[in-house]
Amino acid sequence: MSLVHGTCIAIGPSGILLRGIEGSGKSDLALRLLGQTHLGAKLVADDQVQLTRRGDALWAQAPAQIAGLMEVRGIGILRMAAAVVAAEVRLRLVLDLCAPGAQDTVPRMPEAAHCTIDGIDLPLYPCVPLEASAPDKVALLLRSLDEDILQT
Secondary structure (H helix, E strand, O other): OEEEEOEEEEEOOEEEEEEOOOOOOHHHHHHHHHHOHHHOEEEEEOOEEEEEEEOOEEEEEOOHHHOOEEEEOOOEEEEOOHHHEOOOEEEEEEEEEOOOOOHHHOOOOOOOEEEEEOOEEEEEEEEOOOOOOHHHHHHHHHHHOOOOOOOO
C-alpha cells in the first residue's frame, strides 16, 4: 500500500489519478468532472490517494480521515454528497497536470507514455487542467483505454 499526493476520480469502473504540484488545478479539474453529470464521475480522494496493489491492478481509495472531503479553493473543505463519492476504484489512467502558466510544455501530439506505481504500468498523459476542454479530454483519454480511437 502506498499514499500518493493527488486527486482520484472514478468514471464508471475506471479511476483517473490527477497528479501535479500544489495549485496546479487537481481539485478544480475534479470538480468540473463531477459537474459533467453525463459522465457520472465520482470523487474517490482529494489531496491524498491511498493505492493498494491486488494482483495486476492498483485500487485507489481515500484515507479514512479525508474520505468524502474535497478542498474547493475560495470556498474551503466540503463534505461531498454521498451520490458523488466512490469508496474505491481500479486505477487505469494517470494525468500529470502542468503548472499554471506552463501549458506550452504540453506537446500537441504526445508520445505514448506510461508510469509505474507499485510495479503496475499505467498510461500517462500530460494535461492542461484549466482549459475549458480539459474534462472532455479526460473523457476521451478514458474512452481510448477501451476503444482504438487514437491515431498513431
